[in-house]
Amino acid sequence: xxxxxxxxxxxxxxxxxxxxxxxxxxxxxxxxxxxxxxxxxxxxxxxxxxxxxxxxxxxxxxxxxxxxxxxxxxxxxxxxxxxxxxxxxxxxxxxxxxxxxxxxxxxxxxxxxxxxxxxxxxxxxxxxxxxxxxxxxxxxxxxxxxxxxxxxxxxxxxxxxxxxxxxxxxxxxxxxxxxxxxxxxxxxxxxxxxxxxxxxxxxxxxxxxxxxxxxxxxxxxxxxxxxxxxxxxxxxxxxxxxxxxxxxxxxxxxxxxxxxxxxxxxxxxxxxxxxxxxxxxxxxxxxxxxxxxxxxxxxxxxxxxxxxxxxxxxxxxxxxxxxxxxxxxxxxxxxxxxxxxxxxxxxxxxxxxxxxxxxxxxxxxxxxxxxxxxxxxxxxxxxxxxxxxxxxxxxxxxxxxx
Amino acid sequence: xxxxxxxxxxxxxxxxxxxxxxxxxxxxxxxxxxxxxxxxxxxxxxxxxxxxxxxxxxxxxxxxxxxxxxxxxxxxxxxxxxxxxxxxxxxxxxxxxxxxxxxxxxxxxxxxxxxxxxxxxxxxxxxxxxxxxxxxxxxxxxxxxxxxxxxxxxxxxxxxxxxxxxxxxxxxxxxxxxxxxxxxxxxxxxxxxxxxxxxxxxxxxxxxxxxxxxxxxxxxxxxx
Numbered sequence: 001x002x003x004x005x006x007x008x009x010x011x012x013x014x015x016x017x018x019x020x021x022x023x024x025x026x027x028x029x030x031x032x033x034x035x036x037x038x039x040x041x042x043x044x045x046x047x048x049x050x051x052x053x054x055x056x057x058x059x060x061x062x063x064x065x066x067x068x069x070x071x072x073x074x075x076x077x078x079x080x081x082x083x084x085x086x087x088x089x090x091x092x093x094x095x096x097x098x099x100x101x102x103x104x105x106x107x108x109x110x111x112x113x114x115x116x117x118x119x120x121x122x123x124x125x126x127x128x129x130x131x132x133x134x135x136x137x138x139x140x141x142x143x144x145x146x147x148x149x150x151x152x153x154x155x156x157x158x159x160x161x162x163x164x165x166x167x168x169x170x171x172x173x174x175x176x177x178x179x180x181x182x183x184x185x186x187x188x189x190x191x192x193x194x195x196x197x198x199x200x201x202x203x204x205x206x207x208x209x210x211x212x213x214x215x216x217x218x219x220x221x222x223x224x225x226x227x228x229x230x231x232x233x234x235x236x237x238x239x240x241x242x243x244x245x246x247x248x249x250x251x252x253x254x255x256x257x258x259x260x261x262x263x264x265x266x267x268x269x270x271x272x273x274x275x276x277x278x279x280x281x282x283x284x285x286x287x288x289x290x291x292x293x294x295x296x297x298x299x300x301x302x303x304x305x306x307x308x309x310x311x312x313x314x315x316x317x318x319x320x321x322x323x324x325x326x327x328x329x330x331x332x333x334x335x336x337x338x339x340x341x342x343x344x345x346x347x348x349x350x351x352x353x354x355x356x357x358x359x360x361x362x363x364x365x366x367x368x369x370x371x372x373x374x375x376x377x378x379x380x381x382x383x384x385x386x387x388x389x390x391x392x393x394x395x396x397x398x399x400x401x402x
Numbered sequence: 403x404x405x406x407x408x409x410x411x412x413x414x415x416x417x418x419x420x421x422x423x424x425x426x427x428x429x430x431x432x433x434x435x436x437x438x439x440x441x442x443x444x445x446x447x448x449x450x451x452x453x454x455x456x457x458x459x460x461x462x463x464x465x466x467x468x469x470x471x472x473x474x475x476x477x478x479x480x481x482x483x484x485x486x487x488x489x490x491x492x493x494x495x496x497x498x499x500x501x502x503x504x505x506x507x508x509x510x511x512x513x514x515x516x517x518x519x520x521x522x523x524x525x526x527x528x529x530x531x532x533x534x535x536x537x538x539x540x541x542x543x544x545x546x547x548x549x550x551x552x553x554x555x556x557x558x559x560x561x562x563x564x565x566x567x568x569x570x571x572x573x574x575x576x577x578x579x580x581x582x583x584x585x586x587x588x589x590x591x592x593x594x595x596x597x598x599x600x601x602x603x604x605x606x607x608x609x610x611x612x613x614x615x616x617x618x619x620x621x622x623x624x625x626x
Contacts (some may be wrong), residue, residue, distance in 0.1 A: 215511045216504060224503045287501045293449045293493050294516040295485035401484075402453035 032119070032130055039113060040104050041137045047275060048101070049362045051237060052141070054272035058244060076149045080158045090168050093142050095239075097172040099232040100138040104176075105183040106229070119184050127184065129395055131177040139176070143169050219307035221288065222280040226312075230279050235278060241269045242319055249323045257325060259332040263376045267369055269316055270343045271300035274365040276312070277344060283349040292401060302345075302396050309344040316340070335382045343368070351396035403427050404564065404596075406622075407483070408456035411443055419443050421456075422624045428563075429612025430590050432598040434625065439551030441600040441615040442496060445566045448598070449493030450480060460490055460563065489517060494557035496569035496600075498549055502542025506533070506552050509541075510559070527555045527585075531578055537594050547573045554582055556619070557590070567599045583608035604620065 004306060039236065045052070060068060079085040109118055119127055136143070146169050153162035226234045248265050310317075317337060320328075350364060375384060409421035419440035435441045438529045446452040461477035478539045500509060506528065528534040531551045533544075541549060551574040557565055567586075571579050586609055589595045599609070614625035 216508045218512065221501055221504070225501060228503050283501075287499060289451050290495070290498070290500065292451045292492075293488060293489040294513070296516055297485055401450065 003152060015233075018190060033133065036115075037132050037137075039116070040107055040134050043101065044103055044138050046359060047278070048099075048233065049359070050272055050275035050278070050365065051233070051240075052270065053362070054237075054240060054244075055141075057268065058240070064390055066247045071096065072148075073152070076152045077156075077345070080149070080153050080161045082333050086161060086164065089165070093146070093168060093172060094234075095236060096142055097139070099236055101176045102232045103153050104134065104138065105179055108180065109187065117187060117371065124181070127181050128177055131180040131184075131400060132173065134180060135173050135177045139173055141385070142190065143173065143225070144393060188334065203353060217304075218291070220311070221302040222283055222308050223311055225283045225287070226276060226279065229283075230276070232274065232281070237272055238315060239273055243347060244272075245316060249320075249327065252327075254327060257327060259328045259335060260376055260379055262323065262327050263319070264373065265375060266320075267343070267372055269313075270340055270347075271369050273312070273344065274347060275316055276346045278351065278361060280308070281348060285355075298397050298400060299402070301400060302393055304342055305345055305348060305396070307335055309341055310337075313340050313344070335385065338382060338385045342362050342392060343372075343387045345392040345396070346388055349392045349399070352399040353395050405459040405461065406414065406456070407459070409447070409458060410455040410545050411440070411447055411452065412455070417620060419617065419620055419622065424622070424624070427612075428594065428596045430586070430597045430609060431599065431613050431615055432609075432611045433598060433615045433617070434468045434607070435455075435600075435617035439620070441566055441617055444617065444622060445493065445568050445598065448480075448564075449491060449566055450484060450488050451493070458487075461485055475496040486505060490563040491566065492517070492557045492560060492562040492564070494568065494570060496572065498553035500541045500552075502540060503537060504541050506537045506541065509552065510537075513559045518561075519559035519561075524555055524559050527553065527558060528552070530581060531555065537617060546577060548580075550574050551578055558585065562595060564598065566594045568595065569601055569603055570575060570599060571603050571605075580608070583584045 059072075075132075079089045107113060119130065122130070144163050150162045150165050151366075153159075153165065245265060248261070252261060254261065317340075320336065324330075324333075349366065351361065354360070403425040406421040406426070408423065409419075410417065411419040421444070432445065433441050441454060447454045448458060458480045459477040460480075461465040478486045478490070483499070510521055510524045510528075513519055514524065525534060525537070528537065528551075531554075533548050533551050536544065536548060544552070545626075554567070554570060554574075557567060570582055572581070583605065586597055586599075590597060598615075605611075616623050616625045
C-alpha cells in the first residue's frame with residue numbers, strides 16, 4: 001500500500017519538480033530559460049512520466065522505506081566493485097542519453113518549434129551554454145544519482161571508478177548539448193551525430209523491407225509510428241519491462257501457481273506503457289483524422305485498436321511463457337492477455353473522452369493502478385476484465401467521432 | 403440531395419458555424435467565405451470528421467421526397483447511417499496530412515477496400531497526375547504538391563454521390579489544376595456526381611457551377 005501511495009505521490013508532483021525546477025528558479029525571468037524549460041524540458045518529463053514512474057517504482061518502491069538507503073548503498077557498492085556492472089550502468093546512462101537526445105532533437109525539429117531557430121543569433125558559447133542548461137535538466141535523474149555514487153566512491157577511495165563516472169557524465173552531457181546545438185544551427189540538415197543515427201538506419205531498413213508488396217493494415221499504423229518516431233521510448237520501455245519480468249520470474253518462486261503476483265507485474269507493465277499509449281493517441285489525433293471519412297464500423301475500429309495493443313505487448317505475452325507452469329496455469333493465460341488488452345483499451349478510450357493534458361492522464365493511470373492493485377489481490381477473475389473491456393468499448397463507441 | 407437540419411458547430415462554448423434548414427439539390431457548388439469563416443469546418447462536418455449538433459441527411463437519386471420539417475423518405479442520416487452515408491460522401495482536405503511512413507499504395511488499397519473502389523482507376527488517375535512512379539514510395543518523401551494530388555485521387559475513389567474538395571487548387575501545378583477541373587466537369591456530367599468546392603481562387607471558366615454558398619457571420623447561406 002505504502003508503495004502505491006509513494007508512486008502516486010510521485011506522479012502528482014513529477015511535473016512540478018521535473019528535476020529541473022532548479023533551472024526555472026535560477027533563471028526565473030529569463031525568456032530563453034522559460035522557453036527552453038516549457039518547450040523542451042517540461043515536455044520531455046510530461047511525455048515520459050510513465051517511464052519515470054516505472055523507474056521510480058523499480059528503484060524506490062521495491063524495498064521498504066527503512067531499507068531504502070541500505071539498498072541503494074549496496075547497489076552502488078556493487079557497481080563500484082565490479083567493472084562489468086559499472087560498464088552496464090554506464091551503458092544504461094548512454095541509453096538514457098540517447099533517449100533524451102533523440103527526443104529533444106526531434107522536438108526542436110517539429111514545425112511548431114521552428115521559432116527556436118531564433119536562438120541562432122546567439123554565439124556558439126552562449127548557445128552551447130543554453131543547451132547545457134537543457135541537458136542538465138533532462139539528464140538530472142542520472143547525474144544526481146551519479147553524483148551520489150561518486151561521493152560514495154571517493155569516500156571509499158575508489159578513485160578510478162569515481163573518475164570514470166565523472167568523465168562519463170561530462171562526456172554524455174556535453175555530447176548531447178552539442179547535438180542539440182547542432183540541430184538548432186543546421187535544423188536537421190547536418191545534425192551532430194546524424195551519421196551515427198543507428199536507430200534511424202535500422203528503422204529505415206525495416207521500412208524498406210516492408211515496402212515490397214506489403215500493404216500496411218490500419219492496426220499497424222500506430223506501431224509503425226512508434227518504430228519511426230518514438231523508437232528510443234519504445235526500446236527503453238520494452239527493455240525495462242522485459243528485464244522487470246525476467247527479474248520477477250527468476251527471483252520469485254511460488255509454492256503453487258498463483259496468477260496474482262504475475263497480474264500485478266503486468267499491471268505495472270501496462271502502467272509503464274502509459275506514455276506509449278499517450279503517444280499513440282497523439283499520433284491518431286494528428287495524422288489519422290482522414291480515417292473518419294472511411295465507412296468502417298465502430299466494432300471493427302475497436303478490434304483494430306485491440307490488435308494494435310496485442311502487437312505492442314506481444315514480446316511480454318511471449319516472454320511470460322517462460323514462467324509456465326510455475327506461475328500460472330494454461331487456463332489463466334487468457335486472463336493475463338485480457339487484463340493487458342482491456343486496460344490498454346481503457347486508457348486509450350479515456351483519452352478519447354477527455355483530451356487531457358499528460359499530467360491529468362498520468363494521475364488517472366495511477367489512480368487506476370491503485371484501485372486495480374486491490375482488485376487483483378482479491379483475484380477478481382476473468383469476468384472483471386471482460387467488464388473493463390466493455391467499459392472501454394462503451395467509451396470508444398461514444399467518443400470515437402468526437 | 404443533401405439536407406441540413408438544425409446544424410450547429412461549437413468549439414467549446416464558441417459557436418463556429420450554423421447551417422439553416424437547407425436542402426441542397428444535386429449540382430456543383432462553390433463555397434465562398436473569408437479565412438476562418440467556417441468553410442473547412444462545414445466540409446469536415448459533412449465528411450464525418452467533426453462532430454456537430456443537428457443532423458445531415460443524404461437522399462440519393464429520386465428518393466429525396468422531402469417530408470415536412472424533416473428528412474427525406476429513405477434518406478441516410480450521418481448520425482444513424484454513418485457508414486452508408488460515408489460511402490456516398492468523399493472528401494479531400496485543403497492541407498492533407500498522412501502518416502509519413504505510408505505509401506500511396508497503402509492509402510489507395512485502404513480506400514479501395516473501405517469505399518469498394520476500383521484500384522486500377524485510381525492508379526490511372528495517379529498516372530495522369532504524373533505521380534504513379536512514386537506509388538510505392540512513402541508519403542514522407544513526397545512534396546506537398548504530390549501529397550495534394552494523392553489526396554484528390556483518393557477523394558475520387560469509390561461510388562460517391564458527393565465529393566467535397568477543400569481548396570483543391572492550392573499547391574498543385576497548372577497542368578494538374580486543369581486536369582482536376584476536367585475530372586470535376588466530366589464526373590459531374592457523366593456520372594451525375596455532385597461537388598462542394600471551397601476555394602479562394604477563381605475558377606475562371608474552368609468549372610460550371612450550379613450555385614454558390616457563402617459563410618457570412620458564421621452562417622452558411624445560399625448566395626444570390
